[in-house]
Amino acid sequence: MKKVLYIIIPLALIAIVVIKLKSNKEIVKDKVYQYDKEQAIHVQVDTIKSELIGAEFAYSGTFEPNKETKLSAEIQGKINDVLVDVGAFVTKGQSLIQLDNSLLKLQLQSAEVQVEGLEADVKRFTVLANADAVQGVQLEKQS
Numbered sequence: 746m747k748k749v750l751y752i753i754i755p756l757a758l759i760a761i762v763v764i765k766l767k768s769n770k771e772i773v774k775d776k777v778y779q780y781d782k783e784q785a786i787h788v789q790v791d792t793i794k795s796e797l798i799g800a801e802f803a804y805s806g807t808f809e810p811n812k813e814t815k816l817s818a819e820i821q822g823k824i825n826d827v828l829v830d831v832g833a834f835v836t837k838g839q840s841l842i843q844l845d846n847s848l849l850k851l852q853l854q855s856a857e858v859q860v861e862g863l864e865a866d867v868k869r870f871t872v873l874a875n876a877d878a879v880q881g882v883q884l885e886k887q888s
Contacts, residue, residue, distance in 0.1 A: 822848065
């Protein structure tokens with residue numbers, strides 16, 4: 746008896762699902778608009794002609810650019826000078842602003858001092874390596 750129930754219940758469930766899917770398909774088919782490809786479509790047409798418009802018409806509006814770019818600087822800093830006007834045409838590579846570069850100059854001086862110190866270290870280790878006072882590996886690490 747249990748074997749029969751194991752067969753009948755899944756078959757009944759499958760039959761219910763198939764019947765429900767068929768009814769859903771018919772409902773959706775009725776709701777979707779289906780047009781006849783052979784039937785002509787009515788179109789309303791108007792002819793455009795050129796004519797002059799008098800100056801008595803005035804319109805107000807807002808202009809928006811067809812291309813807009815958000816600008817951001819690679820480095821932060823204080824702006825000393827703006828080199829272009831608002832709305833001016835600019836070309837690729839053109840400078841737009843002048844940043845205060847005093848902080849960059851200080852960073853460059855600091856880097857130059859570090860380079861000089863490292864060069865002095867390399868010279869010192871070279872002399873010591875030639876005199877066999879240090880291993881060559883330490884010289885390679887400093888280079």
